[in-house]
Amino acid sequence: MYSGTNLENAAYPEGLCAEACAIAAMVMAGEQRLxxxxxxxxxxxxxxxxxxxxxKIAEFALPDTSIRLYSPDALRAVFSLAELLPYSFTPEHLN
Incomplete structure (x- = not known):
């Protein structure tokens, strides 16, 4: 598991999303797939x-990668990447 945090910055849009931070940590650890x-x-x-x-998730996702949305107390929803980003542009489109 790789963690990330949202980093706000007064100089918009220079902040970082938690997802991007977690993906960067994953890549730095040598992993390539979510x-x-x-x-x-x-x-x-x-x-x-x-x-x-x-x-960014689409770049590293497997076909069945799920995106799970939580509150501090509970799982609130589960989506596939296709539900959140239909007709996505993926690395396969570059071939």
Missing amino acids: IEVAVMARGEALCSPCGGCRQ
Whole structure:
């Protein structure tokens, strides 16, 4: 498991999303594939990866990689990448 955190910055858009930080940690550890993504946030609204992070996830996802959305107390929702980013552009499109 690789963790990331959201890093806000007063000079927008220079902050970093937690998903991007976790993917960077995964790559630095020598891994290349995401089996599952877990996003945890406080509050009532579901917090799903932003569009840029959805694309980053697509670059490393397996066909059945799930994106699981949590609150501090419970699993709130589970999505496939295709549900969050239909018709995604993947590394296979570069061949």
